[in-house]
Amino acid sequence: MNTSPTDRSTDRWLSRQPAYRADLDRCQPAAAVAASPTYHRWRAMPYETEQFAGTMLLAGPETAAPDITYPLDADGWHAISIGMYCGGHLAEGTTVRVRLSGQQTFSYLTVLGDEMHALGDEVIERYWTTADLTGQDLVLGQDIARLGSGDAPSSFRCSPVRIAYVKLVPLTAAEVAVVSQDRGRSDTRRLFAHNDAHGFMFNHVPITEEVVRRELEPFRDSDFSRLYWEGGQGDLLYYHSRIGRMPTADGLTDFTRVGDRLHVENWRACRESGLEPLHIAADYAHELGMEFHASFRVAGFHYPPPIDQWNLDAIYHRHPEWRGVDRAGRRTPRLAYSYPEVRALVVSLLREMAQFPIDGVCLLYNRRPPMIEYEPPLVEGFQREYGQDPHRLDPRDPQWLHYRARALTQFMREVRTAMDEVSREQGRSTRLAVAAIVLSSEAENLYYGMDLPVWVREGLVDTLIPYRLMPGLESAYDSWTDPRDLDYFVELVRDTPVVLAPNLMPRVMPPDELRRRSAGLYDVGATHLFFWDCVPGSRASYAPTWDALRRLGHREELTAWLQAGQPSLASASLPLRQFGDWDLSYATPG
Numbered sequence: 001m002n003t004s005p006t007d008r009s010t011d012r013w014l015s016r017q018p019a020y021r022a023d024l025d026r027c028q029p030a031a032a033v034a035a036s037p038t039y040h041r042w043r044a045m046p047y048e049t050e051q052f053a054g055t056m057l058l059a060g061p062e063t064a065a066p067d068i069t070y071p072l073d074a075d076g077w078h079a080i081s082i083g084m085y086c087g088g089h090l091a092e093g094t095t096v097r098v099r100l101s102g103q104q105t106f107s108y109l110t111v112l113g114d115e116m117h118a119l120g121d122e123v124i125e126r127y128w129t130t131a132d133l134t135g136q137d138l139v140l141g142q143d144i145a146r147l148g149s150g151d152a153p154s155s156f157r158c159s160p161v162r163i164a165y166v167k168l169v170p171l172t173a174a175e176v177a178v179v180s181q182d183r184g185r186s187d188t189r190r191l192f193a194h195n196d197a198h199g200f201m202f203n204h205v206p207i208t209e210e211v212v213r214r215e216l217e218p219f220r221d222s223d224f225s226r227l228y229w230e231g232g233q234g235d236l237l238y239y240h241s242r243i244g245r246m247p248t249a250d251g252l253t254d255f256t257r258v259g260d261r262l263h264v265e266n267w268r269a270c271r272e273s274g275l276e277p278l279h280i281a282a283d284y285a286h287e288l289g290m291e292f293h294a295s296f297r298v299a300g301f302h303y304p305p306p307i308d309q310w311n312l313d314a315i316y317h318r319h320p321e322w323r324g325v326d327r328a329g330r331r332t333p334r335l336a337y338s339y340p341e342v343r344a345l346v347v348s349l350l351r352e353m354a355q356f357p358i359d360g361v362c363l364l365y366n367r368r369p370p371m372i373e374y375e376p377p378l379v380e381g382f383q384r385e386y387g388q389d390p391h392r393l394d395p396r397d398p399q400w401l402h403y404r405a406r407a408l409t410q411f412m413r414e415v416r417t418a419m420d421e422v423s424r425e426q427g428r429s430t431r432l433a434v435a436a437i438v439l440s441s442e443a444e445n446l447y448y449g450m451d452l453p454v455w456v457r458e459g460l461v462d463t464l465i466p467y468r469l470m471p472g473l474e475s476a477y478d479s480w481t482d483p484r485d486l487d488y489f490v491e492l493v494r495d496t497p498v499v500l501a502p503n504l505m506p507r508v509m510p511p512d513e514l515r516r517r518s519a520g521l522y523d524v525g526a527t528h529l530f531f532w533d534c535v536p537g538s539r540a541s542y543a544p545t546w547d548a549l550r551r552l553g554h555r556e557e558l559t560a561w562l563q564a565g566q567p568s569l570a571s572a573s574l575p576l577r578q579f580g581d582w583d584l585s586y587a588t589p590g
Contacts, residue, residue, distance in 0.1 A: 006556065006557060006560040006561075007557055007560065007561055008178070008179075008182065008551070008554075008557070009547045009548055009550075009551045009557070009569070010079075010081075010127040010547050011079035011081065011127055011130070011169045014079060014169045014171060014175060015172060015175070016169060016170045016171070016172065017169075018167050018168065018169045019167070019168045019169075019170075020051070020052055020054075020083075020165045020166075020167055021070070021072075021165055021166040021167070021168065022052055022053065022054020022055065022164065022165040023054060023055060024044070024054065024055050024056065024057045024070060024163060024164075024165070024166075025044045025055040025057075026070065026071060027042070027057065027068040027069060027070045027140070028068065028069050028070075028071070029068070032065070032066050032068050033057070033068070037058075037060065037063075039062075039063065039064070039153060040063065040064055040065060040066065041063070041065060041066075042057045042058065042059055042063075042065045042068060043057070043058040043059070044056070044057060044058075045057075045058055045579065045580050046578075046580060047085075047164065047576055047578060047579050047580070048576070048577045048578035049123065049574045049575065049576060049577055050574070050575070050577060051574065053578075054164065054165055056085060056162060056163060056164045056579075057140070057161070057162075057163045058160075058161065058162050058163075059142045059158065059160065059161045060158070060160050061157065061158050061159070061160050062153035062154070062156055062157075062158060063142065063158055064142070064144050064153075064155075064156040064158055065141075065142045065158075065161075066141075067097075067139055067140065067141040068139070068140050068141075069101065069137050069138065069139050069140075070137060070138045070139075070140060070166060071137050072133050072136060072137050072138055072166075072168070074133040074134075074136075074168055074170075075133065075134045076132065076133065076134060076170060076171070076176075077130065077131065077132050077133070077170070077171040077175075077176045077179070078130070078131070078133050078168040078169060078170050078171065079127065079129075079130045079167075079168070079169040079171070080127075080128045080129055080130070080131065080133075080138075080166065080167070080168060081125045081126060081127045081128060081166075081167040081169075081572075082096060082098060082109055082125070082126050082128060082163065082165075082166060082167070083123045083124070083125050083126075083163070083164040083165040083166075083167060083574070084096065084109070084111055084123065084124055084125075084126060084161075084162055084163060084164060085122075085123050085162035085163075085164050085576065085579075086111060086115070086119045086120070086121070086122055086123070086124050086162075086573075087120060087121040087122070087162075087576065087579070087584075092160075093110060093111055093112045093115075093159075094110070094111050094159055094160055094161055094162060095108050095109065095110045095111075095143045095159040095161070095537060096108075096109050096140060096141070096142070096143070096159075096161050096163055097109075097140065097141035097142070097143055098128060098138065098139065098140055098141075099138075099139045100131060100133070100136045100137070100138060100139070101136050101137040101138070101139055102135070102136050104210065104213070105210055105213040105214055105217045105284075106139075106141060106210070106214055106217070107128060107129075107214070107217050107218060107536075107542070108143065108214065108218075108536040108537055108540075108541065108542070109126040109128060109541070109542045110126075110536070110537050110541035110542065110543065111124055111126070111541075111543070112508070112541070112543070115543070119573060121575065121576045121579070121584050122573045122574060122575050122576060123164045123165070123573060123574045123575075123576060124571050124572075124573045125167065125571050125572040125573060125574075126542045126543070126571065127542065127547060127571075128542055129220075129221070130171070130179055133168070138166060140163060142158050142159065142161050143158065143159040143161075143203075144156055144157075144158045144159075145157045145158070145203050145204050145205055145262065146205040146206070147205070147258065147262070157258075183221050187553075188223045188551075188553035188554050188555075189223055189224065189225035189553055190223060190225070190527065190528045190529060190552070190553035190555075191222070191223045191224045191225065191226075191528065191529050191530075191531065191549075191550075191552055191553050192224070192225070192226040192227075192228060192463075192465070192501050192528060192529070192530045192531070193219065193224050193226070193227050193228065193530075193531050193534035193540075194227075194228045194229075194230075194295065194530070194531065194532045194533060194534055195215055195216075195227060195228070195229050195230065195281075195533075195534065195535055196230050196533065196535075197229050197230040197231070197238045197277065197278070197281070198230070198238060198247070198263060199533075199535055200212075200214075200215055200535070200536075201262065201263040201266045201267065202257075202259030202260070202262055202263050203259065203262065204262075204266070205262050205265060205266060206266065206269055207266045207269065207270060207275060207277065208275075209275070209280050212277045212280040212281055212284070213280065213281075213284045214536060215281065215535060215536060216281060216284050216285055216288060216290075217536075218536060218540035218542070218546070218550070219285075219288055219290060219540075219550075220288055222550035222551070223550060223551055223552060223553030223554065224290060224534075224550070225289075225290055225291060226290060226291040226292075226293060226359075227281070227285045227290050227291070227292050227293070228293045228295045228362050228435070228530075229278065229281050229282070229285075229292060229293070229294060229295060230294075230295045230296070230297065230364075231278060231294035231295060231296055231349075231353040231361075232244060232296055232297070232300070232349065232353075233296070233297035233300025233301075233367075234297065234299075234300035234301030234302070234314070234315075234316070234335070235301060235314060235315045235316075235345070235349070236300065236310055236314070237349065237352075238277065238278060239276060239277070239278040239279075239353070239356070240270075240271070240274070240276060241349070241352060242352065243345075243348055243349055243352055244315075244349060245312075245313060245314070246267050246270075246271060247263060247264065247267045247310060248264060248267045248268045248271060249264045249309045249310070249312050250268075250312070250313075251312070252264070252309050252312065255309060256306040256307055256309070260307070260309060264309075278294070278353075278356055279356055279357070282356055282357045282358055283357065286357065291359040291360070292357070292358050292359055293358060293359055293360040293361060293362050293433065293435060294350075294353040294354070294356065294358045294360075294361050294362070295361070295362040295363075295364055296346070296349065296350060296353070296361065296362070296363060296364060297364045297367050297368070298337070298346065298363055298364060298365060298371055299334055299365075299367060299368040299369060299370075299371055300367070300368065301314065301315065301316045301334060301335040302314065302316045302333045302334060302335075304333070315335075315345070316333075316335060319335070319341070321339075322335045322336065322339050322341060322342050323335060323336065324336040324370070324371075324372070324373045324375060325373055325374050325375045325376070326373050326374060327373070327374050327391060327395065329374075332373060334368070334370075334371070336371065336372055336373060336375045337371045337372050337407050337408055337411050337449075338372045338373075338375040338377050338378045338404075338407040339375065339377065343410070343411045343414055344414075346411070346415075347411075347414050347415060347418045350415060350418060350419070351418050351422060354418075354419065354422045354432055355422075358432070359432070359433060360419070360432050360433030360434060360435060360462070361415070361419060361432065361433075361434060361435070362434075362435040362436065362437065362463075362465075363412075363415070363434075363435070363436045363437070364437050365436060365437055365438050365439070365448070365450060366437045366438070366439065366467035366503075366532075369439075369448040369449075370448050370449060371408060371448070371449060372404055372405075372407045372408060372449040374390065374391065377407075378390075378403070378404050378407060379391070381403070382400060382403050382404075385403070386399065386403070390404075396443075396447060398446075401446050401447060401449075402446070402451060404449055405446060405449045405450060405451035405454075406451075407449065408449045408450055408451070409451055409454050409455065409458075409460070412434075412436075412455055412460040412461070413458070413460060415434055415460075416434055416459070416460045419431065419432040419433075419434055420432075433462040433463065434460065434461050434462055434463075435461060435462060435463035435464070435465060436450075436455070436461050436463075436464060436465065437465040437467050437503070437530075438450055438452060438464060438465065438466055438467065439466070439467060440466055440467065440468045440479075440485070441485070441488060442488050452464070452492060453492065456492055456493060456496055456498055459497075461498060462497070462498060462499065463498065463499040463500075463501060464489060464492070464493060464498055464499070464500055464501070465501050465502070465503055465530045466486065466489050466500075466502045466503065467479075467503045467505075467532070468480055468485075468502075468503065468505060476505065476506055476507070477505065477506065478505065478506060479502070479503060479504055479505040479506075480502055480504065480517060480520070480521055481517070483517075483520035483521050483523060483524045484524060486500075486502055486521060486524050486525070486526060487524060487525075489502070490524060490525035490526070494525075499527060499528055500525070500526055500527060500528065501526070501527070501528035501529055501530040502521055502526055502529065502530065503530040503531065503532050504517060504518065504521075504529060504530070504531060505532065507532070507533050507538050507539055508538065508539070508545060509545060510544075510545065511544040511545045511547065511548035511549075511569040512548075512566055512568075512569055514545060514548050514549060514552070515548055515552070515558055515561060515562075515566075515569075516562070516566075518552045518558060519555075519558045519559070519562060522555055522558070529552055529553075531549065534549075543571070544569050544570055544571050547569065548569055
């Protein structure tokens, strides 16, 4: 068991032998478990591995099984893992909800479809947490979204579940002391997370406070110190705004995706009930000991078909004179920050977000640039100052680019001023922070209107988050494969109070590569790391990548792992020998 005593990302460092609790037919209430497939009930199925036999609990994509409780009958501290069967036609993956009976919020443990394809008929293990189980039981649940009214199978969409066992590893007194001391450290909390604040709206009906808290629960006892939660995009706001719109798409009855309909119905319900997800998330982040920053997509004023339902009643339609203008003189589908009116609108939205219990705001420049182009105020101003028409210059002429960048610099000044004013109005002991997610190089940022040296020199940003983009602004590709690409930013913030936190992509990365790349960024001067879309079911899935990711602030663990020859970080798994009455060693074609 104790393969790497300095690597505490899972239960591998613990010295005692595990206990596999495979008698899941003991779950309560007993009426929620059946021997055959039954709507609204878990199916109990006997199985065998080479090590032990037990009873598995199954629920299908339309079962809508109720929450059940497994009696742990355990005292003291234990590491808890869940065994999940990967066979049985689960091509889309599987998710189970888990919490202790003394907790209010579930966690999602997920096995993605790609991982299942590689495993076959195996039970794969997901380490969840380490906790004092005295007086606690385990609550298990199926992930369920309501698609419509009524109680027919078609009313629900569920994640199929195959729960095989609960693994408990008891801790010695010395190991409990290590865990307690580790959780009290502040020097490891180097990680920042992003949540778009609308993804979960696509999957859950109805939205409750507990559903919102689930988005944050994975950060408990992790190295994450900040959450960047989106407050909106353009004039589409993810809270009850007096200035902009909520994503309720009033009057629309047909949608591109089922998730879009659920998203709209959830926001309509929030409007009726007064539920405020942003406030709930902020409060829970603070309860978990994290800072909470409201983020804003600066270019999100207009969206292309077929997702143009988000354009209903948009300010974009009411003010065509604020739209961008390209090099050829054509109006572009965005609002331009070269117009003072656009900047004033956005600053008013950020002021409104700052009335929530937040610690700062973040400008998301990494989605859908540019924010400035060849609008008349820029062209005419450049002609007056330099006597040249920028249309006749090379598009990357440095004089033109630096002049054009003044518009976004002015916007950043206005944001900084507004946040300082709000800080004074609220009597804050520390001012509201300003962060910006920017692009991947000096040239790329300047081309899109971001003069970062000026921002840093004037103190307009407190945190810079370089976001690696490939040609075409595609966000899914690898980032920082060469750590030296970060050198420009390291030098830019050197001897300043600005925090540098490069974003690591893609969203799903093998845990060993994640560790290597993080170590490389630390080595060249990064002090923090940022993770876009760090949400349950994706990055925060309790898969091996999450085991590695949530402790990336422990730089000594990265160093020790590298020096030890990079031992495997894969999840433990057990081949299934018998499932029901089927001998899995007996292969048949088709």
